[in-house]
Amino acid sequence: MDMTPYLAGIGIGVLSWITFLLSDKPLGCSTAYAQTFGMIEHRIRGAASLEKPYWKKVKPVIEWQWMLVVGVVIGSFIAATLSGEFGLLWVPSTFGAAFGESVSLRLIVALIGGVLMGIGARWAGGCTSGHGISGALQLAVASWIAVICFFVAGIATAMVMYGVLSP
Amino acid sequence: MFEELHANRTVQLGLGLVMGIAFGFFLQTGGVTDYNIIIAQLLLTDFTVVKVMLSAVLVGMIGVYLMKGRGMVRLHTKTGSVGSTVVGGLIFGAGFAILGYCPGTVAGAVGQGALDALFGGVVGILLGTGIYAAIYPALQKRVLGLGTFSSDTIPAMLHVNPWAVLLPLAVLILALFWVLESLGL
Numbered sequence: 001m002d003m004t005p006y007l008a009g010i011g012i013g014v015l016s017w018i019t020f021l022l023s024d025k026p027l028g029c030s031t032a033y034a035q036t037f038g039m040i041e042h043r044i045r046g047a048a049s050l051e052k053p054y055w056k057k058v059k060p061v062i063e064w065q066w067m068l069v070v071g072v073v074i075g076s077f078i079a080a081t082l083s084g085e086f087g088l089l090w091v092p093s094t095f096g097a098a099f100g101e102s103v104s105l106r107l108i109v110a111l112i113g114g115v116l117m118g119i120g121a122r123w124a125g126g127c128t129s130g131h132g133i134s135g136a137l138q139l140a141v142a143s144w145i146a147v148i149c150f151f152v153a154g155i156a157t158a159m160v161m162y163g164v165l166s167p
Numbered sequence: 168m169f170e171e172l173h174a175n176r177t178v179q180l181g182l183g184l185v186m187g188i189a190f191g192f193f194l195q196t197g198g199v200t201d202y203n204i205i206i207a208q209l210l211l212t213d214f215t216v217v218k219v220m221l222s223a224v225l226v227g228m229i230g231v232y233l234m235k236g237r238g239m240v241r242l243h244t245k246t247g248s249v250g251s252t253v254v255g256g257l258i259f260g261a262g263f264a265i266l267g268y269c270p271g272t273v274a275g276a277v278g279q280g281a282l283d284a285l286f287g288g289v290v291g292i293l294l295g296t297g298i299y300a301a302i303y304p305a306l307q308k309r310v311l312g313l314g315t316f317s318s319d320t321i322p323a324m325l326h327v328n329p330w331a332v333l334l335p336l337a338v339l340i341l342a343l344f345w346v347l348e349s350l351g352l
Contacts, residue, residue: 071187114291
């Protein structure tokens with residue numbers, strides 16, 4: 001029995017105690033992407049962009065969660081370097097085996113997936129960490145329903161993509 | 168508790184970074200920053216993602232509700248609706264499978280060298296949030312408020328003490344782990 005996923009999960013659970021206690025915040029990631037887009041839009045379009053209702057709801061500034069996402073990149077880099085798993089990669093092996101080693105195909109597919117996920121995360125008000133971990137551990141109704149929807153649609157889409165299910 | 172600390176912006180930015188480093192470390196160590204692991208979960212051939220998420224929920228909920236009972240922390244739940252949570256959640260799920268990372272694990276994947284995560288995933292998520300910001304006024308008017316959930320938390324919905332939900336849920340999660348390990352998944 002491999003205990004690693006459980007130990008990593010326990011680590012994240014304990015970390016969530018600390019974020020609630022010291023920062024009065026739940027772990028979450030997707031708002032930071034919206035803030036980044038808002039900051040870029042502000043740079044390009046100037047103050048007028050801030051009139052958009054969404055940027056009044058989500059302030060496009062660098063705050064706690066934005067730094068959290070930057071930290072995730074660094075923390076993962078440290079862990080991958082220590083375990084010798086760091087390596088530059090364009091096409092993940094499962095994707096390559098099913099759809100070929102074309103870098104441009106993988107990038108286009110990833111981009112489409114990313115766009116859908118960015119829209120969906122903001123539409124649902126959270127992502128796999130914000131709803132799936134933080135909201136679920138607070139026993140939030142919306143979060144349990146969201147995470148069920150994430151996995152129902154995710155499982156169906158992956159099974160169609162990889163030919164386990166035909167549409 | 169710690170209200171002054173919560174209000175100190177500079178300290179919070181530093182804490183965010185340190186907590187993010189820990190989060191990224193755990194995500195990578197747990198294996199969930201790997202496309203292959205996430206897709207295998209969605210194809211139901213590997214349950215690493217479920218194990219990481221549910222152990223975090225199990226440990227997190229006990230600590231957070233213990234601290235809440237002592238007035239040390241407050242909850243941050245949002246009111247959901249069919250129009251927001253279900254529709255958005257299904258769109259998210261489709262994107263999750265097509266990209267093969269989520270907004271947190273895509274950042275972790277970048278940290279371990281996945282360039283598809285950086286140039287495809289991160290760029291796509293940024294564009295997606297921008298599209299959402301553009302369509303938000305129309306959605307807010309017509310969709311997001313449809314079928315608003317009556318309660319924010321499951322204990323409030325059932326009118327019970329949180330521990331009456333938490334303890335059975337903890338037992339269910341442990342039972343699921345036992346089943347997964349028995350099946351060798």
